[in-house]
Amino acid sequence: MEYTSTRNNRLRVSASFAIANGISEEGGLFVPTGIPQVDKAFIGSLCGLSYIGRAKKILSLFLTDYSEEELEADVRGAYTGSFASEKVAPVVNLRDNVNILELWHGPTCAFKDMALQLLPYLLTGAARRVSGGKETVILVATSGDTGKAALEGFKDVPGTRILVFFPSDGVSPMQKLQMTTQEGRNVGVCAIKGNFDDAQTGVKQIFTSAAVKAKLAENNMTFSSANSINWGRLVPQIVYYFSAYADLAADGRIALGDEINITVPTGNFGNILAAYYAKEMGLPVHKLICASNENDVLTEFLTTGRYNRIRPFHTTASPSMDILISSNLERLLFHLAGNDSDETNRLFAALKEKGEYTVSAGMLEKIRALFAAGCTDDAGTKATIAETFNGCGYLCDTHTAVGLHVYNDYREKTGDTTPAVIASTASPYKFSRAVLGAVTNDAFTADNEFDMVTELEEKTGTAAPEQLKTLKGKTPRFTDVCTGDEMTGRVYGLLGLD
Numbered sequence: 381m382e383y384t385s386t387r388n389n390r391l392r393v394s395a396s397f398a399i400a401n402g403i404s405e406e407g408g409l410f411v412p413t414g415i416p417q418v419d420k421a422f423i424g425s426l427c428g429l430s431y432i433g434r435a436k437k438i439l440s441l442f443l444t445d446y447s448e449e450e451l452e453a454d455v456r457g458a459y460t461g462s463f464a465s466e467k468v469a470p471v472v473n474l475r476d477n478v479n480i481l482e483l484w485h486g487p488t489c490a491f492k493d494m495a496l497q498l499l500p501y502l503l504t505g506a507a508r509r510v511s512g513g514k515e516t517v518i519l520v521a522t523s524g525d526t527g528k529a530a531l532e533g534f535k536d537v538p539g540t541r542i543l544v545f546f547p548s549d550g551v552s553p554m555q556k557l558q559m560t561t562q563e564g565r566n567v568g569v570c571a572i573k574g575n576f577d578d579a580q581t582g583v584k585q586i587f588t589s590a591a592v593k594a595k596l597a598e599n600n601m602t603f604s605s606a607n608s609i610n611w612g613r614l615v616p617q618i619v620y621y622f623s624a625y626a627d628l629a630a631d632g633r634i635a636l637g638d639e640i641n642i643t644v645p646t647g648n649f650g651n652i653l654a655a656y657y658a659k660e661m662g663l664p665v666h667k668l669i670c671a672s673n674e675n676d677v678l679t680e681f682l683t684t685g686r687y688n689r690i691r692p693f694h695t696t697a698s699p700s701m702d703i704l705i706s707s708n709l710e711r712l713l714f715h716l717a718g719n720d721s722d723e724t725n726r727l728f729a730a731l732k733e734k735g736e737y738t739v740s741a742g743m744l745e746k747i748r749a750l751f752a753a754g755c756t757d758d759a760g761t762k763a764t765i766a767e768t769f770n771g772c773g774y775l776c777d778t779h780t781a782v783g784l785h786v787y788n789d790y791r792e793k794t795g796d797t798t799p800a801v802i803a804s805t806a807s808p809y810k811f812s813r814a815v816l817g818a819v820t821n822d823a824f825t826a827d828n829e830f831d832m833v834t835e836l837e838e839k840t841g842t843a844a845p846e847q848l849k850t851l852k853g854k855t856p857r858f859t860d861v862c863t864g865d866e867m868t869g870r871v872y873g874l875l876g877l878d
């Protein structure tokens with residue numbers, strides 16, 4: 381299996397090269413030149429396997445320069461012991477043929493763990509093959525969830541270091557404590573005076589500085605990135621759609637070969653793109669339903685063909701979906717254009733210059749055949765949390781509620797009752813304030829996040845994940861705060877290079 385770039389389709393690289401480098405030199409995203417095909421027998425064979433067995437089978441179709449033994453060790457390392465559910469990504473039946481795919485049983489209680497627990501293994505193998513065995517230094521600027529998930533993934537992974545910068549006043553108290561109490565020998569965490577943009581700008585400057593790069597090289601180190609455009613973050617996500625299908629078939633909820641609908645609450649378009657790859661591989665999927673919050677740029681695009689990022693930015697109760705530029709959409713457009721990088725170059729030049737682009741009528745037709753799309757605001761989100769809890773006894777988080785709301789609308793509007801899977805992307809306890817507000821109609825007494833967790837447990841009779849409960853009262857290990865200008869010095873310090 382070879383990979384090419386969405387901005388230069390003449391390029392040919394290996395999976396290892398794509399994963400070690402993250403982004404292509406000319407700014408494109410790495411994509412497979414062809415999508416591997418599976419048949420009914422292959423899908424049937426997944427039914428009797430554990431999540432680890434399923435992951436190995438799917439990943440080996442894409443990562444053909446990784447040996448069998450290596451992939452086996454990688455998926456075992458990633459998914460053994462670190463997930464609270466033995467099934468890793470369990471499917472829960474909500475009502476009649478509507479099912480929830482819970483992707484938040486990992487160490488940080490959100491779906492980013494599904495990929496970030498595996499990425500460090502994929503990355504160190506890739507670095508061995510293409511970076512001459514240098515130590516890989518992961519640098520992350522985070523607005524909250526990604527930083528913690530990356531720290532948990534890379535902690536104590538041999539051959540790697542991970543450094544995370546977060547805006548000191550831009551994350552919730554719970555998120556801050558999650559990061560500043562991080563354990564591990566190879567981790568470093570530092571707060572930045574400023575907002576997320578300041579942290580991100582600082583990290584980008586360090587990434588592209590020739591002086592820093594040279595200093596790292598002298599010490600046999602090299603930078604890499606763990607952000608969501610890395611193929612090594614996307615490919616692990618394809619697995620759980622197959623796994624969900626196999627679970628439904630094994631439980632007799634569908635017959636092997638039956639179609640399902642998949643709904644995904646979407647921000648950067650990574651999670652739903654993984655579902656698209658699963659469908660293109662041969663997983664029987666009728667519609668991919670893309671759910672957005674008030675930042676509805678994708679709803680407009682998938683229904684009209686016009687992508688226009690010149691619009692107000694809304695801060696919502698589902699913050700991980702507050703995004704106006706969905707980076708991974710580029711991969712979909714490249715594939716739908718018949719792997720034509722001239723077309724992607726044209727569209728993204730227009731986005732840069734004018735803040736918008738419109739795809740051809742032919743491409744829009746393909747998009748509409750594959751996708752349905754919808755959006756809801758915070759009121760709709762909260763109403764869905766309350767309805768789902770009161771009606772089905774199921775407590776969901778704000779992001780999952782956006783997905784459910786859009787799915788319910790779709791089902792009502794179209795009458796399409798194909799068995800459905802809705803991706804659930806975070807534990808409700810990760811967003812206790814909004815969830816507690818939804819189920820109590822804003823009549824609650826707790827005034828800090830930790831007390832809200834306790835009150836949500838009492839009000840709903842559900843249990844919060846241990847790793848969120850035990851956070852309370854922990855002593856921070858990383859208390860350093862610096863300015864943007866001091867970041868390079870902090871990187872050297874944390875790496876022991878000064």
Ligand SMILES: *Cc1c(COP(=O)(O)O)cnc(C)c1O
Pocket residue numbers: 490491492525608645646647648649650651652700701779805806
């Ligand atoms: C990142 C995230 C999303 C959005 O996923 P994309 O792959 O960016 O579309 C949705 N929900 C939660 C909880 C997230 O952390």
